[in-house]
Amino acid sequence: AQSVTQLDSHVSVSEGTPVLLRCNYSSSYSPSLFWYVQHPNKGLQLLLKYTSAATLVKGINGFEAEFKKSETSFHLTKPSAHMSDAAEYFCVVSDLTGSARQLTFGSGTQLTVLP
Amino acid sequence: DVKVTQSSRYLVKRTGEKVFLECVQDMDHENMFWYRQDPGLGLRLIYFSYDVKMKEKGDIPEGYSVSREKKERFSLILESASTNQTSMYLCASSYPRRQGYEQYFGPGTRLTVT
Numbered sequence: 001a002q003s004v005t006q007l008d009s010h011v012s013v014s015e016g017t018p019v020l021l022r023c024n025y026s027s028s029y030s031p032s033l034f035w036y037v038q039h040p041n042k043g044l045q046l047l048l049k050y051t052s053a054a055t056l057v058k059g060i061n062g063f064e065a066e067f068k069k070s071e072t073s074f075h076l077t078k079p080s081a082h083m084s085d086a087a088e089y090f091c092v093v094s095d096l097t098g099s100a101r102q103l104t105f106g107s108g109t110q111l112t113v114l115p
Numbered sequence: 116d117v118k119v120t121q122s123s124r125y126l127v128k129r130t131g132e133k134v135f136l137e138c139v140q141d142m143d144h145e146n147m148f149w150y151r152q153d154p155g156l157g158l159r160l161i162y163f164s165y166d167v168k169m170k171e172k173g174d175i176p177e178g179y180s181v182s183r184e185k186k187e188r189f190s191l192i193l194e195s196a197s198t199n200q201t202s203m204y205l206c207a208s209s210y211p212r213r214q215g216y217e218q219y220f221g222p223g224t225r226l227t228v229t
Contacts, residue, residue: 009155043205043220044158045214090157103218107157107225 002027006106011062014114020061021109023091024071030041034098034103035065035099036093044090061085086113118142119221121206125200127227134193136224138206145211148191148218149173149181152203161170164189 007022025031032051035042048059055067061084065076075092091106122137146165149200150158150173160173162181169180178200182190189208193200203225207218 036220039228041124041223043208043222045220046217049217054137105157107155 002015002093002104004104004106006089006091006109008071008109010036010110010112011106013081013110015083016080017112019076019081019085021076021089021091021111023076023094023106024072025074025091027093028033029111030093033065034094035063035076036090036092037087038090039087040111042044047076047089061097081111081113083113083115086111116126119206119208119219121221121224123205123224124222125225125227127229128193128196129229130197132193132227132228134196134226136191136193136204136226137189138189138208138221139187140189140206140208140219141187142206142208143186145186146209146218147183147190148207148209149189150205150207151175152205152223157218158205161191194196196226198228198229200205201224201228202226 003026005024034049035047037047038044047063050057050067058064058069063078088108088110090108094101094103119140124227125180133223144167149161150156150161159175161175161179163171167186180192203223205223206221
């Protein structure tokens, strides 16, 4: 069975400082991993995905994540936070087995960006 | 771009009412999903469908049913709404199970049951 743990429910940073959102996963097989973002009262938007190619994945809006198999981690980073980055972020895992139900979601990390 | 639309953004219903939430996608995706989202719990899968008239239970199917009569449309039905079904409901769609194929989400329906 696969699972995802987002290590921080809330993260607060100042505008212009780096962002780190932490995610650990558990999967029986080689997983696919995703980060989604949800702005208030909106649906989820895909930020980036890892699918067994390069371990450092670049996404939209300057975000990137590094897949570390030895640490079973997929942390999301951004060098410089912007006010518009304030949102909830979900780490998601999908493995190769199972039926059409592909994704397991973390419980989310709320990112606050202070002026 | 993939577009997933949901029939209502906000809905208020009374306890005991039958509630229909509609979802339509325009990318000919085989798979469609219904989730509910509650603070601190992330997204939990209610039901999914991998083909017309085919459905499977997710993690929390109790109190819900679904219908998929056409490929592009997936409906979630609350047979007798209860206050504990007050939540944000999100629909998603994707291509068949293949590594790396992400799900595309609709904007959500915030349902309040009074």
